[in-house]
Amino acid sequence: MEPISAQQVLQAAFGEEEEVQVWNFDPARGEAALCRVWLRRGSCKWGALCRHGHDIDLSAYSLRARRGAAMPHLVRGDAKASLESDTVAFVVCGNRAVYDYEDPWVAQRFLAPETAGTHLWSLLPLELAVQTLWSAGSSGAQALLTCKDWHQREISQKMRELTYQEATGAEFPDCSARELSEVMLARRLLLSAQAFSTKSDYQCSPVAQVPQPAPCLAVLLDEAVVFAVLQSGEIRCHRSSTGQLLASSPRLSKGRLLQAATLGKAFILGDDHGGVHLVQRDDLSETKQLRSSGKSAICALAALKANQEAYLCASMDGSLELIQVSDEDSRIQLLAELGAFSMAPALCAFAVGEERVLVSAGPHHLWTWSPGGLKAVAQSRWSGQGICHSCSLNDKLVIATTACCRLQWWSLNGEELRPDGETQAFRASNVGKVVDLCAYGDICASLHANLTHPNLTVVLWQGSSKAEVARIEVSGLGQSLALGAGCLAIASFAGAGRSRAGTNVLHLATQPLFVEKVLKVAVSCAPR
DSSP: OOOOOHHHHHHHHTTSSSOEEEEEEOGGGOTTOEEHHHHHHSOOTTGGGOSSBOOOOOGGGOOOOOSOSEEOOEEEEOTTGGGGOSOEEEEEETTEEEEETTOHHHHHHHHOTTTTTOHHHHHSOHHHHHHHHHHTTHHHHHHHHHOTTOOOHHHHHHHHHHHHHHHHSSOOTTOOHHHHHHHHHHHHHHHHHHHHHTTOTTOOSOEEEEEESSOEEEEEEETTEEEEEETTSOEEEEETTTOOEEEEOOOOOTTOOEEEEEESSEEEEEETTSOEEEEESSOTTOEEEEESOOSSOEEEEEEOSSOTTEEEEEETTSEEEEEEEOSSOEEEEEEEEOOOOSEEOEEEEEEESEEEEEEESSTTSEEEEETTEEEEOOOOSOOOOEEEEEEEOSSEEEEEETTOSEEEEEEEETTEEEEEEEEEOTTHHHHOEEEEEEEETTEEEEEEEETTTTEEEEEEEETTTTEEEEEEEEESEEEEEEEOSSEEEEEEEEOOOSSSOOEEEEEEEEOOHHHHHHHHHHHHHSOO
């Protein structure tokens, strides 16, 4: 590489706001006066026995250590006077080095930061550069992550896309680092859960299986704990990493079955008599009945995100109600009558501008509710009876029903919802109908049950591409699931055999402790 003169660097440095300092050679004090390693690294293996001086330490400027033990002595010089001098050794501007007489890359980075250090990779065609790094395996990935002078964004992007395709089998152009990390974390949890159930050696995360006394209606994640909401009305709190039972709530009155549940500031439960119940999240033994009965069964509940004391409630007779809970009083307000539903509806809170809730009574009946009122949404082509499910991703909503195995996607475009196509899992006839949906970031997880085979299937979907990226199959019939950055929870029923009764089981897969710590740091540093 062509050397760059110190004068050229100084002329550019004078335009900076930071102070410019110059170190000149002082040959009069000896050609081997200073220890080169000490000056550049701030340490020397010879210590006090070193034959060369340890008077000057420039290690704070991240200078690369060169070969050789000794170098001439240095003296501070006048920056402007040095424009006429050819004895300049180092120039520093603020807290960074901008000229090093032995390392021309320092000056190159300062004068042309966008091209510094990229000559080799710039000469290679993009695909050849990517394949070269990809063939290096983990070494290639390390080069991208740890090299402070790496500026090849196009190569980094292609490496992410190759990693994504290798892991999921699906192509995802313009895959971001966040999207790649989300799918890799979810895939890790998924494969660990499958490895545990099949006694495989590929388990890479802690997994626990916890028997439950009744079928599980919903699974709700709350940081380090998992709440299993049972159809009997009991809420059981488990430690996500071990499955240890930490607390449980009283059951509903005899003869009542829970139909819906949600978690905001507190748990709100709805039963098959139209009753509404409140359970404090911090003390499961503290319960309150908000309403003993209603006109029809409660079938869907959703906690509002902006107002944690408000919840939306839907009943089978088509009534939509707002539940407001406070320390002093609680009240239930009728918002609208939508007509009797043929399919049990789902509620899903999301935010685009103002907070809204998607009301989906099957894809033939869609509304959005906001504090400003209720608005009808375009109809879909699906039909049938059963139970509707929905979830919210970063910029999409997903709807599915127990009537079929397809997922319907809706895009959030400004203030409007627009249909964005349908997808179904590979070999859908073997996978079965959708019995639950959940989402984390841009990842959607669908739980499928096939009554002809005693197996449940969990499929991961990438929201941006609407592509299937991973799946597992576990013995049992699926009931509910929940997915977060650090935990995957699957509730299922293991059928009765000749010598044993059927068992309701909660499967918990969590990230190892070191992964959880990294996730907490990433969340705390992420822009809000």
